[in-house]
Amino acid sequence: MELVKEYPISKRFPELPLLSAANAKKHPDLIPFAFGHPAKESFDISLLSDSAVSALQLDGPRALQYSGGAGPDHVVNWIQQRSKHVSIIVETQNILVTAGSMQAIDLATRTLTDPGDHVWVEAPTFFGAIRQFSLAEVKISSIPMDQNGLMTDELERKLKEAVKDNAPIPKFIYVMPNYHNPTGVCLSIERRKKLAELAYEYNFYILEDDAYVELSFSGEKLPSIYSFGPKRVIYLSTFSKTIAPGIRMGWALADDEVIIQRMKMLKSDGSTSVFVQEIISHFLADVKFEYHMKRINDLYCARKDAMINAVKECFGEEVAFTEPEGGFFLWLSFPKEVNTSEFASAALSRGVSFIESKFFYVDRAETNHIRLSFTFTNEEDIQKGVKRIAESYYQCKKSIEVLNGV
Numbered sequence: 538m539e540l541v542k543e544y545p546i547s548k549r550f551p552e553l554p555l556l557s558a559a560n561a562k563k564h565p566d567l568i569p570f571a572f573g574h575p576a577k578e579s580f581d582i583s584l585l586s587d588s589a590v591s592a593l594q595l596d597g598p599r600a601l602q603y604s605g606g607a608g609p610d611h612v613v614n615w616i617q618q619r620s621k622h623v624s625i626i627v628e629t630q631n632i633l634v635t636a637g638s639m640q641a642i643d644l645a646t647r648t649l650t651d652p653g654d655h656v657w658v659e660a661p662t663f664f665g666a667i668r669q670f671s672l673a674e675v676k677i678s679s680i681p682m683d684q685n686g687l688m689t690d691e692l693e694r695k696l697k698e699a700v701k702d703n704a705p706i707p708k709f710i711y712v713m714p715n716y717h718n719p720t721g722v723c724l725s726i727e728r729r730k731k732l733a734e735l736a737y738e739y740n741f742y743i744l745e746d747d748a749y750v751e752l753s754f755s756g757e758k759l760p761s762i763y764s765f766g767p768k769r770v771i772y773l774s775t776f777s778k779t780i781a782p783g784i785r786m787g788w789a790l791a792d793d794e795v796i797i798q799r800m801k802m803l804k805s806d807g808s809t810s811v812f813v814q815e816i817i818s819h820f821l822a823d824v825k826f827e828y829h830m831k832r833i834n835d836l837y838c839a840r841k842d843a844m845i846n847a848v849k850e851c852f853g854e855e856v857a858f859t860e861p862e863g864g865f866f867l868w869l870s871f872p873k874e875v876n877t878s879e880f881a882s883a884a885l886s887r888g889v890s891f892i893e894s895k896f897f898y899v900d901r902a903e904t905n906h907i908r909l910s911f912t913f914t915n916e917e918d919i920q921k922g923v924k925r926i927a928e929s930y931y932q933c934k935k936s937i938e939v940l941n942g943v
C-alpha cells in the first residue's frame with residue numbers, strides 16, 4: 538500500500554499563471570488594490586437578513602426543495618424588466634440564472650465552441666475569461682482596444698484577412714462594453730453597432746459580458762450590443778457587483794431559445810441555488826434599487842477621485858490613464874519600456890498589491906500597465922497605497938538606471 542504510482546490526471550488543465558497578488562494575504566497591513574472586490578459598505582446586510590428570514594418563513598418548503606426548474610419567477614422577471622434599461626427586450630424563457638456570470642461564460646463558451654475553435658478577445662481582457670476559454674480548449678487571439686473600446690476597424694481588417702487567407706473566423710468574440718475590466722473604458726455606440734453588423738456579416742457570436750453596467754457614476758446607460766444584433770449576441774450580467782459576489786448569482790440571455798436550452802443542458806448542477814434565489818427575490822422586491830445603486834456609485838466615485846488625485850500627486854506626468862466613469866478599475870500606463878512585474882513584489886513587501894498588465898494579455902504582450910481596483914479600499918488607504926506604489930516604482934527605476942550607467 539506504500540507504493541503509490543504517479544496518476545496522470547486530464548491534460549485539459551492549462552498552465553495558469555500565478556498572480557503575484559496571490560501572495561498578497563501574507564502582508565499584515567496590505568492595501569489590496571489587486572482585489573476586484575466590492576466595498577463591504579456596499580452590502581445591505583440588514584435587508585439581506587430580513588430577506589433570508591422571509592425566504593425561510595414565507596417560502597421555506599419551496600426555497601429548500603429541489604426546484605426541478607428555473608427557480609422563482611421573481612428574479613427572472615426582475616432581470617427581464619431591468620434589461621430594458623440597456624434596450625434589451627427578451628422573453629423570460631430566454632433568461633438563464635447562473636452561479637455568477639463566471640458560470641455563464643463557461644456555459645456560453647462550451648455551447649458555442651468545440652475544442653480547437655477560435656475565440657477572439659479584447660487586448661487587454663479579463664483573465665478569468667481567458668481561463669474559462671483555455672479550459673474549453675479553444676484557441677484565443679486578441680484585437681487591440683483604445684479609449685473607446687474594441688477597435689472595430691482593426692477587427693474588420695482581421696476578419697477580411699482571415700477570409701482572404703481561408704483562415705478560421707472566430708466562433709465568438711468576448712467583449713466587455715461597460716467599464717471594461719481592466720481598462721475601465723466603455724465601447725462607443727458607433728462601435729457597438731459596427732460590432733453587431735460584423736457579427737451578422739461574418740457569422741460569429743458576441744459574448745457581451747456586462748458585469749459592471751450598473752456601476753455608472755452618472756447613472757447613464759448606453760444601449761447594449763445585443764440591442765443592435767440580438768440574433769448573434771449572448772448577453773451576460775451578474776448580481777456580484779450590485780448585491781454581493783458571495784451570493785454567486787448571475788445570468789445569461791439570448792434571443793435564440795435553442796442556445797439557452799443548450800446552456801441549460803450543460804448546466805449540470807441541478808439549478809442555481811433556489812434558496813438564494815428566494816432570498817434575492819425578497820431583496821429585489823423590498824430594495825429601492827436606484828437608491829441602493831446611487832449609494833454604492835457615490836461611494837465608488839469618491840474612491841475613484843481619491844485614487845486619481847493620489848496618482849496625480851505621486852506620479853505627475855510619469856503615467857497616463859483614462860478616467861473611468863464607472864466600474865471598479867483604474868488602468869495606469871507607464872512608459873513603454875517599463876515592466877511593471879519588476880516592481881510588483883517590491884510593492885507587495887511595502888504592503889500594497891496591484892495586478893501587472895501581462896496577466897490581461899493572451900500573449901503577455903504588454904508589460905507597462907497596472908490595474909488598480911479603487912472600490913475595496915477607503916480613501917485614506919488609497920492615498921497611502923498609491924504612495925507605496927510610487928516609492929516602489931521610483932526605486933526600481935533608479936536601480937535600473939544605475940545598472941545601465943545612466
Ligand SMILES: Cc1ncc(COP(=O)(O)O)c(C=O)c1O
Nearest residue numbers: 637638639663718748775777787
Ligand atoms: C468582466 C467580469 N466578468 C465576470 C466576472 C465574474 O463575476 P461573477 O462573480 O458574477 O462570477 C467578473 C468578476 O470580476 C468580471 O470582472
